[in-house]
Amino acid sequence: MAMIIDGKQLAADTRVQIAEQVRALKSRGIVPGLAVILVGDDPASHSYVRMKEQDCEEVGIASFDHRRSAGITQDELNALIDSCNEDHAVHGILVQLPLPSHLDEEAALARISAEKDVDGLHPMNLGSLVRGIEAPRACTPWGVMKMLERYSVELEGKRAVVIGRSSIVGKPQALMLLESNATVTVCHSRTVDLPGICREADILIAAVGRPKMIDADYVKPGAVVIDVGINRTAEGMVGDVDFAAVEPLASAITPVPGGVGPMTRAMLLANTVAAASRST
């Protein structure tokens, strides 16, 4: 029987702390502000953005909502990002991904002022992570690190395996685990003997985007299993991990929903408050 890592509760606790920090900033005349740019009508993106805006309201962060049709040009998107960069009421800017395919995601992310990049995806901030310099950090992998810390999962000297090599999760996750002195392996679609490598992991982090792919064959008894997947299927939202098959083997595991997702959103709030604090 695994311990269930309760991301929902940890995120709620984190929001209480953040609300306190927001009150302190407001007493000094600073209202933290987050601009959210949402292009097109992807239902999942709309749902994420709604939740992010609710979170902001709960903790007292002002949110500025910029919804644009899928037909927006790169120039128009650039101009919108520029106006948010220049707006003193905006401390954090988030461009919801994915963007429609005619838009250049890399150009959009790089155009956000690095100080306002609360997603931690600007090349400068990803570079700072590589260099070990303090800077805004990608919300999902940072949220995972906070969960591991809260549940006292020892990382030093342990084998961590990350499945997935995206810039938004896999790569920054590997760097953060490395920073905590884990021995890190990053696996991906071309990895040979994925189950065998995963079975070496003391900490297994699945960020693949394939529903219930990780079953008992991938898990060493006693491993800590973190499920980053959010897959919408006919049976509802499921993770990358087959929870029913893996939970009896693992020592600790995150559920989906109620695991990594809420922590990602909490880290966005934390990055926004940190950006507002730095702006003074």
Ligand code: GUN
């Ligand atoms: N789309 C899915 N996850 C994310 C995220 O963490 N940040 C942004 N900007 N878009 C996303």
